[in-house]
Amino acid sequence: MKFKIITKDNFFRDWKSQDRPWQEDYLAMYSSLWPGITTDPDLMMVPIDDHLVHRGDGVFDVMRCVSGKIYQMEGHLERLNRSARAISLGFTPGREDIRAVIKRLVLVGGEKDCLIRVVISRGPGSFNANPYDCPSSQLYINVIRFRSLPDKYYKEGVSVVTSETPIKRSFFATIKSCNYLPNVLMKMEAIDAGAKYSLVLDKDGFLAEGSTENVGVVTEDGVLEFPGFERTLSGITAKRVFELADELVKKKKVNRVKHARITLEEAYRAKEVFLTGTSINILPVVSYDGRIIGHGAPGLVYSELASLLRKDMTGNQEILTEIDW
Incomplete structure (x- = not known):
């Protein structure tokens, strides 16, 4: 099996050459790691040492934007908060900050009918199961084009x-x-x-x-x-x-x-x-x-x-x- 060494210089060139049609509905992402927003699916990534990835250590919720308004946003944020509390997962920005990021991200995504996925992860730290290896939790939010069932x-x-x-x-x-x-x-x-x-x-x-x-x-x-x-x-x-x-x-x-x-x-x-x-x-x-x-x-x-x-x-x-x- 042949492979090459990936570097910062060749990573994006080779990554962009790959066809990933499932990403066509990815409109925008916010990451608290940067922190910032991107509309480029090639940049919508999470570190592999985030305990979200290798331990499933995180909570999430999904809400809908319908005709330009978010339906039951507070109910979804409250459930997200309950889930985070249940596993002792803290996150410094409060609900008002998360709400503001969501609204801004939907605007950047540019479509009035979309799904909004909000994830709070334990954060990057180690490859162990110990949650205390993670210095801080992280917030990831994705806005995805909504496609109704047939x-x-x-x-x-x-x-x-x-x-x-x-x-x-x-x-x-x-x-x-x-x-x-x-x-x-x-x-x-x-x-x-x-x-x-x-x-x-x-x-x-x-x-x-x-x-x-x-x-x-x-x-x-x-x-x-x-x-x-x-x-x-x-x-x-x-x-x-x-x-x-x-x-x-x-x-x-x-x-x-x-x-x-x-x-x-x-x-x-x-x-x-x-x-x-x-x-x-x-x-x-x-x-x-x-x-x-x-x-x-x-x-x-x-x-x-x-x-x-x-x-x-x-x-x-x-x-x-x-x-x-």
């Missing part, structure tokens, strides 16, 4: 399978950490099974969550149920859908809304099953482990909730953060 997934629904990957223990399941190996394996399972998504069960055999999605179920008796957040990640979109669903109770479209322990058999027999998440909004499930859900098509509750969520994402000024375009 319309057919919303019109026709998607299939899911039950994952065999062991669920994270409650402490780790409730932290949005950068150690996502179980989630990656869940996604791999889904694709290998010919499905779009997979759902994992908790240690007691009840429905828990997807690899990056929360799940909701409309039971046979018309109750809208969500797994509790004691053993799963507290989804920002899921919590908002839960709140918006009160409108369906008032309209008698569902009997009530609650958190519940949902068995796999109950999910199979459900009138409707759907997924929620920052990048998917709300997505109907029509097949679960090969079993048809409901009538095999997106249901009424899904349609109503999807409409309510769309209006909320563009018209609810209380949870939309303005950007000075």
Whole structure:
């Protein structure tokens, strides 16, 4: 095997000669290491000795900018803060500073519909597991062009399978950490099974969550149920859908809304099953482990909730953060 010695002089020449089409949606990145902003994907790098890289030691969150306004920014920043506190990960700039960087970065990225990934890492230090080897934590923020799923997934629904990957223990399941190996394996399972998504069960055999999605179920008796957040990640979109669903109770479209322990058999027999998440909004499930859900098509509750969520994402000024375009 032939190789050459890479130096500062030849690194970027050779790096730029490589084709990396997946980077075409990378709009901008901020790194507290420099500190500064770049719009060149070739410069969007993290040091290999950052414990984020070789230990998964960091936390993150992802939010959406919709038509030029950031949706539920404060909810995402609060969850990021909770995750950081849970693993004793401090970061000197406060929320106001992070908020300012995000808004500036979106402007530099130049697109009004984008995803914003905020990462707080333990920082560079050593290749040991000892977090105290890292002098300071770091902040990395990426703005990525938003590409919605094809319309057919919303019109026709998607299939899911039950994952065999062991669920994270409650402490780790409730932290949005950068150690996502179980989630990656869940996604791999889904694709290998010919499905779009997979759902994992908790240690007691009840429905828990997807690899990056929360799940909701409309039971046979018309109750809208969500797994509790004691053993799963507290989804920002899921919590908002839960709140918006009160409108369906008032309209008698569902009997009530609650958190519940949902068995796999109950999910199979459900009138409707759907997924929620920052990048998917709300997505109907029509097949679960090969079993048809409901009538095999997106249901009424899904349609109503999807409409309510769309209006909320563009018209609810209380949870939309303005950007000075």
